Amino acid sequence: MLIEVLGCFGGVDPKHNPVTLLLDDKILLDAGSIVSVLPLERQKKIQSIFISHSHLDHIKDLCFLADNFIMMGKGPVNVYGIPEVLEMLKKYVMNNKIWPDFFEIKGAKGKKVLSLNPIEIGKPIKINGRYTIEAICTNHSIDSSGYLIGYNDKYFAYTGDTGPCPSLWERLNKVDNLRALFIEVSFPSQNKDLALITGHLTPSLLMEELKNLKNKKTKIYIFHIKPPFMDKIKEEFCHLSNKQVTLLEDGQKVKI
Template sequence: MRIHVLGAFGSKYKDKNMVSFLVDDKILLDAGNVLTPLGDKAFDIENILLTHHHLDHIAEVPFLISESFPLRSKPLRIFASLNTIRAMKRFIMNSKIWPDFSVLKLRKNGSFSLQYYEVKIGQIFKIDEYEILPFKSNHIIPTLGFKITSGGKSVIFSGDTYVQENIWKLANDDEQVKSIFIDVSYPAR
């Protein structure tokens, strides 16, 4: 698995960029910083895992879908907790702050351009050859972490988190874990 760190900070200032990781050019984990580092390559992204709905983790979702909308032949799929999906729909993609792309159809095939998929803690789901396990992170709002497994290797990502034993338990219980990325931008807030 190849991980491209697009941003790893809780803010955007000078050379610091908000949280985003790209897994094998196929899965975006959080969307704080996407378009500048990837350019047109960002338009190929089809899957986003969102840890939670704080701005440093979702900021570029609206721009990514609006810039790629005319070019897309497949929808942009967002995998997140119900809490995060509701916040995205209510506060951002609501046709007041930004267009609700989940009701707009792609010109190329007629499917909805933005699709939300609820994920639940402890329930494994698949995206292509990736097996993904959401787990709870310790943050001020409901937040997920994700363990992603493919090709006999696993990587663990947390959303903003404070002290939590479950990350270490996940890592210790799985010999396939090769890397752990822990976001501590705002650990106790």
């Protein structure tokens, strides 16, 4: 599996893109940065989009991607998420007021642009006949899930946004070959209270959480840093000098 980091930040400035991971050119995890990063011919290859939750930094480019799809005559492209998340997308975003309802509108060939595919936490699905994808528990300020992705007995997990979450570790500890975990850190450790209220992690909260992960060989990739805290958080991780942990960068490629 090859993961391309289209964006890995919890905010936007000219040097930092909001969160999206692209798997093997055709599967997206979240949709914060797609059209601003991928040329149209690569957008055309996308087949499935897994959304962790409905906050804008995770969905904004789904709107513009759907707009490009309809112009290119592409669809339906599968959008997956837990039912509560998909409902919020329908009700508050693609509701024909904020943006056209691309879950209902049909393109020139009479096909829908996007199709809704609700999935339940803990119930894995198979896509493209080879990837196993399961929604996993996370703990954020609104309904959310992360994802556990497997291919040929290799696994990685992506948390989306989360604060401390015991059931996340319970699930991940049952995975034999968890090669990598993409987990969020948003604020510096001094902002612990803010992190806990808003369902996020700091470097020190992450280190506490990682004690729950039994597999110490799993590579840990940090994403979702808020751009104004970039230097501060980098400095904190430098002091921690934990070889298991890497801070992700936009454009980075990770092979699982």
